[in-house]
Amino acid sequence: MVVLYYFFQDIGTLQILCAVLLLFFLIVVSATWKTSPFRMPPGPFPLPIIGNLHILDLKRLDKSLEKLSKKYGNVFTLTFGTTKSMVVLGYEAAHDVLVNHADEFAERPMLKSFQKVTNGKGLIFSHGDEWKTMRRFALSTLRDFGMGKTTIEDRIHKEAEMLIKEIEAHKGQPFYDRWLMNSCTGNVICSIILGKRFDYHDPIFVKLIQIVSQNVKLLGCPAVQLYNIFPFLGFLFGAPNILFRNMQEQRKFFVEFLKLNRQTVNENDIRSYADAFMLKQQEEMKKPDNYFDEENLLVSTMNLFSAGLETTSSTLQWAFLMMIKYPEMQKKVQEEIDEVVGNSRLPTLEDRKIMPYTDAVIHEVQRFCNIVTLPLMRETTCDTNFRGYFLSKGTRVLIPLSSILFDKTQWESPEKFTPSHFLDAHGKFIKKAAFLPFSAGRRVCLGESLAKAESFLLFTALIQKFTFYPAPGVTSEELDLKPDVGATSTPQYHLMCAVPRN
Ligand code: HEM
Known part of the structure; x- marks a missing residue:
């Protein structure tokens, strides 16, 4: 020390040297320590407290991430507040995460808003073995109710007929389709989970649907994302509180419904997912590690x-908006329906195999319209090595699906709406690996086959019966394709007309 003191006569220089040595030591320790942020992929330098928030547009996080990937590549690190997340873009890297490392990236982050509305229960935001048990049960029960089989058809056809009646009632006059489509798909899922369908005008059903629509928008809004990063500032944001109030209301309905349902459960007549869950509860009651509790019943149903x-x-x-925008495509779909199905019966899933153009149109809608806009949120289940980087257990991962569905290396003209993305030179339907609107891997959409059956059967049933036009005074060219974005993307409210065919 004495030597050092004489060497650094100036005490200020000694202090600077100590600080530099300390910093160097910390960097070396961090870089070699296994949970170090220095071993994650590189990314923009984070500011204290806010991290990288200043360079993000939280309204369109997917677009912001794509912009940043131009500078930092397809795998980089972003800091939200003080939490580091790995961002993954494009088909190849996303496939590597979702499929090649399926088990390592199968968790969901415990975001404050998700935890508060679900208590970590149910199917979407649950964790570990509890999630696995709930998912396995839901998949097998939904299959028992026809999901993934042709038996689902009757249920969807019944709802298609109701929808056709509602649209016919407008007698070719302009109407908003959002509420009708929500009611129809809401009824298909209610018939499976609750064993009941609702009248489209039932005020309770209308309210439930409004709540879901509003919440899906709120989940994607900047205030809720900021709340997830800085929960202690919750009192400043209005949106999370609306979300929580809505969830309470939705909860109240489902609690009441399930209470009444329990009184009529009969093992010889299983009417719904709720019935099956309640019977499973009786079976599992005495087992240790029993996850079939009341909260899981409620949250998974919701x-x-x-x-x-x-x-x-x-x-x-x-x-339907695309069919109005591109009437020549609508005509080709109608010609294919007329040729394969005719007009004396509703289209079936068996017909889809010989309706390549219609199938290609529906696939292109799912690709081009990029329904799930909020990036997929995953978390590592264990310490993970990925592409030379080290991610400790619990590291968050964000994957915007748009980067896969618009990946220039996978699609001929990603920015153009063209069903030919799914057709070969002979007009035959072709599958595309980068068609991942339902994601992939362990947490791939649980309702994928139900959603595919609904999209095909409902779309073709309506196009068979009606020709869709823009409201009077609006031309196809003028139709606005700008999305109304939340966690998902819907078209802006717009009027349309449905004129019965023959
Ligand atoms: C066109 C319609 C649909 C699309 C585009 C879609 C898309 C998605 C996506 C992207 C995910 C996230 C997957 C991930 O994190 O990797 C997801 C999860 C999920 N979806 Fe769907 N979905 C659709 C319809 C449905 C339907 C009809 C149901 C209900 C039967 C459903 C139930 C679920 C559930 C429960 C999860 C959470 C899965 C888990 O975390 O294990 N989805 N969906």
Whole structure:
């Protein structure tokens, strides 16, 4: 020390040297320590407290991430507040995460808003073994109710007929389709989970649907995302409080419904997912590690209702808007329906196999309209090595689906709406690996096959019966394709006309 003191006569220089040595030591320790942020992919330098928030547009996080990828590549790190997340874009890197490392990236982050509305229960925001048990049960029960089989058709056809009647009642006059599509897809899922369909005008059903639509918008809004990053500032944001109030209201309805349902459960007549869950509860009652509790029954039923309603309804709304925008495509779909199905019966899932053009149109709607806009949110289940980087257990991962559905390396003209993305030179339907609107891997959409059946059967049933036009005074060219964005994307409110064919 004495030597050092004489060496650094000036005490200020000694202090600076100590500080530099300390900083160097910290960097070395961090870089070699296994949970170090220095071993995550590089990314923009974070500011204290806010991290990288100053360079993000939280209204369109997917677009912001795509912009940043131009500078930082397809895998980079972003800091939200003080939490680091790995961002992954494009088909190749996303496939690597979702499929090649399926088990390592199968968790959901415990975001404050999700935790508060679900208590970490149910299907979408649940964790670990509890999630696995709930997911396995839901998949097998939904299959028992026809999901993934042709038996689902009757249920969807019944709802298609109701929808046709509602549209006929407008007698070719302009109407808004959003509420009709929400009611239709809401009823398909209610018939499975609650064993009941509702009249489209039933005030309770109308309210439930409004709540789901509003919440899906709120989940994607900047205030809720800021609340997730800085929960202690919750009192400053209005949106999370509306979200929580809505959830309370939705909860109240489902609690009441399930209470009444329990009184009539009969193991010889299983009417719904709720019935099956209640019977499973009796079976599992005495087992240790029993996850079939009341909260999981309630939250998983509410999850299926919300997830099953909004996304499928948005797909249909986009599909009809595209048909109005591109009348020549609508005509080709109608010609294919006339040729394969005729007009004396409703189209079936078996017909889809020989209706390549219609199938391609629906696929292109799902690609181009990018229904789930909020990036996929995953978390590592264990310490993970990925592409030379180290991610400790619990590291968050964000994957915007738009970066896959618009990936220039996978699609000929990603920015153009063209069903030919799914057709070969002979007009035969072709599958595309980068068609991942339902995601992939362990947490892939649980309702994928139901959603696919609904999109095809409802779309073709309506196009068979009606020709869709813009409201009088609006030309096809003038139709606005700007999305109304939340966690999902829907078309802006717009009027349309449905004129019965023959
Ligand atoms: C066109 C309609 C639909 C689209 C585009 C869609 C898309 C998605 C996406 C992107 C995810 C996230 C997957 C991930 O994190 O990797 C998801 C999850 C989920 N979806 Fe869907 N979905 C649709 C319809 C449905 C339907 C009809 C149901 C109900 C039967 C449903 C139930 C769920 C559930 C429960 C999850 C959470 C899965 C989990 O975390 O294990 N979805 N969906």
